[in-house]
Structure formats: C-alpha cells, structure tokens
Amino acid sequence: IMTALQNLAIRSRGNDTAVIFFAGHGMHTDASNYLCPSGANPDDPTNTLISKDELSDALKAIKIAHLAVFLDACHAGGAAEIRSARGATFQPGMQDGAVRHLGATADAVSSRNVAIIAACGVDRGEVSYESSELQHGYFTYYLLEGLHSSAADAERNVTVLGLARFVSQKVPEATQSLGHQHPFHHIDGRDFSIGTLRARAPQPTPNGGPE
Numbered sequence: 001i002m003t004a005l006q007n008l009a010i011r012s013r014g015n016d017t018a019v020i021f022f023a024g025h026g027m028h029t030d031a032s033n034y035l036c037p038s039g040a041n042p043d044d045p046t047n048t049l050i051s052k053d054e055l056s057d058a059l060k061a062i063k064i065a066h067l068a069v070f071l072d073a074c075h076a077g078g079a080a081e082i083r084s085a086r087g088a089t090f091q092p093g094m095q096d097g098a099v100r101h102l103g104a105t106a107d108a109v110s111s112r113n114v115a116i117i118a119a120c121g122v123d124r125g126e127v128s129y130e131s132s133e134l135q136h137g138y139f140t141y142y143l144l145e146g147l148h149s150s151a152a153d154a155e156r157n158v159t160v161l162g163l164a165r166f167v168s169q170k171v172p173e174a175t176q177s178l179g180h181q182h183p184f185h186h187i188d189g190r191d192f193s194i195g196t197l198r199a200r201a202p203q204p205t206p207n208g209g210p211e
Contacts, residue, residue: 001037006058018066022070026073028098033094034049035094037050065192066112068192069114072140073128074122093122096118096121112189113187117183117185118184119183126180126182139171143163146158149197
C-alpha cells in the first residue's frame with residue numbers, strides 16, 4: 001500500500017485528481033490509529049501496520065489539486081479488542097478525529113482540495129456492515145452505485161460532496177435493521193468532481209434510425 005502511494009506521488013502532477021480507496025480493518029490504541037493490511041500483526045505494528053502519521057505523510061506527498069480518500073476501515077468482522085504481546089490494547093476501527101486529521105494534514109501542502117469519506121463513526125461505537133446478498137459492504141456498494149450514476153448532478157458530474165451525501169442517506173437506511181452505521185465526511189477546500197457520466201448513445205427506433 002505504501003509503495004503504491006509513493007508511486008502515485010511520483011506520477012501525479014498539478015491539476016490531477018486522485019482517488020484512493022481502502023477496505024479492510026483499522027485499529028486504534030491510546031497512542032495512535034492504524035490501517036491493517038493483509039498480514040497485519042499487532043505484535044509488530046512498526047513493520048506490519050500503517051500508522052495515521054505514515055498515511056498522512058504519504059497523502060501529503062501527493063501534490064495535486066484534488067484528492068479523494070474513501071476509507072472502509074472498521075469492518076464488523078474485525079470488531080474485537082486485541083492485546084499485543086507487549087501489552088498494548090488495540091481497539092477496532094480508526095477514530096473519527098484521526099480520519100479527519102488525514103484531510104487536514106494533506107491540505108496543509110497547498111490550497112488544494114482534499115475529501116475524506118469514511119464508512120462509519122467509530123467514536124459512536126459503529127461498525128461497517130457487509131451483505132452476502134450485495135457481495136459488498138453496504139458502504140462500498142452505495143459508493144459504487146453513487147459513482148455509476150445515482151449521485152450525479154444535473155450536469156452529470158459526480159462530486160465528492162454529492163457522493164458523501166448519497167452514501168450518508170443510503171447506508172443508514174439499508175443498515176437500520178442491523179444497527180447504527182452512519183458514514184461521515186470531511187472536506188478541506190472546495191467540492192470537486194471525480195467523474196462525469198458519459199452521455200447515453202441514441203437508441204435506435206424500429207426503422208433503424210436514432211430516436
């Protein structure tokens with residue numbers, strides 16, 4: 001993950017827009033917050049976990065005009081307290097304040113626009129629910145639905161604020177029978193587009209011509 005972010009920082013330029021998505025587990029201790037890649041080991045956090053500060057520095061190095069980060073890092077399947085061999089207690093999920101801090105740190109580079117959208121509020125005791133029927137977590141499912149078309153504005157643009165509002169409406173509705181899950185977002189700077197829907201091709205009429 002860190003190598004991919006470093007490569008993105010090298011390739012990105014000026015007015016580019018970058019979208020970063022992480023789905024998996026997050027943890028926090030009294031001292032820090034972490035993303036947990038495959039192979040994460042709380043007994044060796046320095047080498048196997050990605051700390052909030054490491055992630056912030058990696059985002060800060062991506063010097064572009066628009067940066068959107070989607071975090072689904074509090075999956076219900078990982079909602080258990082873990083005590084490491086060194087005695088540190090790891091709680092599930094990245095804390096809300098740490099997630100917001102990512103945007104503020106990245107934005108400190110320049111007057112660019114940075115958006116962070118997270119799957120749920122860990123500080124409120126929430127987790128991110130998954131659906132075997134949808135074959136996705138609810139957050140990821142509605143994030144993709146919004147990107148495909150449902151969050152587009154009248155000009156067919158999908159903006160980060162429009163997408164944030166869409167998932168903030170749909171996810172609580174879909175998960176109300178399971179428990180509380182409310183995505184939240186933090187935007188430093190202005191709203192920006194992360195995609196424009198293609199115009200639909202004219203449909204042929206029975207005589208073979210366009211409608």
